[in-house]
Amino acid sequence: MDAEAAVVGPLAEDLRVLNELSVVSEVDADAVGRAREHLEAARAILAEKTLDGPYGVRFTADGRQRSWGNAAVGLRNPIAPPLEFVKDDDGTVRADYFLRRGYEGPPGLTHGGISALILDQVLGYTATVNGCPGMTGTLTLRYRNPTPLGALHAEARVDRIEGIKAFVVGHISDGETVCVEAEGVFILPRWARERMAAEASAVTEAPAQD
Numbered sequence: 052m053d054a055e056a057a058v059v060g061p062l063a064e065d066l067r068v069l070n071e072l073s074v075v076s077e078v079d080a081d082a083v084g085r086a087r088e089h090l091e092a093a094r095a096i097l098a099e100k101t102l103d104g105p106y107g108v109r110f111t112a113d114g115r116q117r118s119w120g121n122a123a124v125g126l127r128n129p130i131a132p133p134l135e136f137v138k139d140d141d142g143t144v145r146a147d148y149f150l151r152r153g154y155e156g157p158p159g160l161t162h163g164g165i166s167a168l169i170l171d172q173v174l175g176y177t178a179t180v181n182g183c184p185g186m187t188g189t190l191t192l193r194y195r196n197p198t199p200l201g202a203l204h205a206e207a208r209v210d211r212i213e214g215i216k217a218f219v220v221g222h223i224s225d226g227e228t229v230c231v232e233a234e235g236v237f238i239l240p241r242w243a244r245e246r247m248a249a250e251a252s253a254v255t256e257a258p259a260q261d
């Protein structure tokens with residue numbers, strides 16, 4: 052982990068814990084007030100210097116990609132569980148992750164929208180690392196069984212690629228039972244196709260070099 056990650060990663064992790072405590076803490080009103088005074092002090096320090104816009108995608112000096120603001124995988128983003136992906140030799144992508152009690156939807160269970168967030172990211176990443184990056188065009192979910200909170204597993208594989216479209220399938224399980232199944236169509240957008248075509252023709256038309 053690089054030096055910046057070692058500083059900002061633990062901040063996001065602290066905020067994940069605070070998010071859960073906001074839901075489950077049973078301390079009295081006086082204690083809540085005291086906690087908020089500390090949070091106000093932290094807010095003032097962190098707000099001293101900020102980006103003007105979203106984090107976006109950044110690159111390190113050696114070319115590694117940082118999606119640190121991403122709501123599913125972002126190292127800096129306390130909303131992100133976060134997910135960490137492993138890619139198998141056959142192109143399958145897997146993630147073991149843990150959902151704290153702040154991700155609740157139905158009582159005691161994972162919110163269905165959170166499962167959609169996770170599957171969108173897992174399937175989209177799978178398309179990208181299998182050579183067909185794209186925006187989510189359509190994401191179809193089947194909520195087969197209730198999804199618990201806690202330790203969960205997601206995985207995805209490319210079903211087929213048709214030109215600019217990757218058809219990806221995947222699921223979330225609790226280790227034993229498949230809870231949510233997903234199918235996604237990921238499409239290389241027109242603007243990206245046009246940019247790539249322009250770059251290809253610029254290379255073709257470049258004068259020969261001695």
Ligand SMILES: CCCCC/C=C\C/C=C\C/C=C\C/C=C\CCCC(=O)SCCNC(=O)CCNC(=O)[C@H](O)C(C)(C)COP(=O)(O)OP(=O)(O)OC[C@H]1O[C@@H](n2cnc3c(N)ncnc32)[C@H](O)[C@@H]1OP(=O)(O)O
Pocket residue numbers: 171172173174175176179184185186187188189216236238239240241242243247
């Ligand atoms: C070098 C550049 C690389 C560029 C990479 C670009 C993106 C990569 C982004 C991230 C990758 C990184 C990691 C992955 C992680 C993240 C996963 C989360 C991703 C998201 O969270 S992302 C947010 C939600 N997502 C949107 O915000 C999309 C909004 N929307 C649009 O940006 C356009 O709407 C788009 C691009 C979908 C299509 O636009 P377009 O102009 O390219 O489409 P066009 O009309 O040319 O159709 C071309 C062919 O796609 C078919 N088609 C069109 N729309 C369809 C649809 N909705 N469903 C199924 N098929 C569809 C047509 O039927 C035709 O098919 P056919 O050729 O067979 O006739």
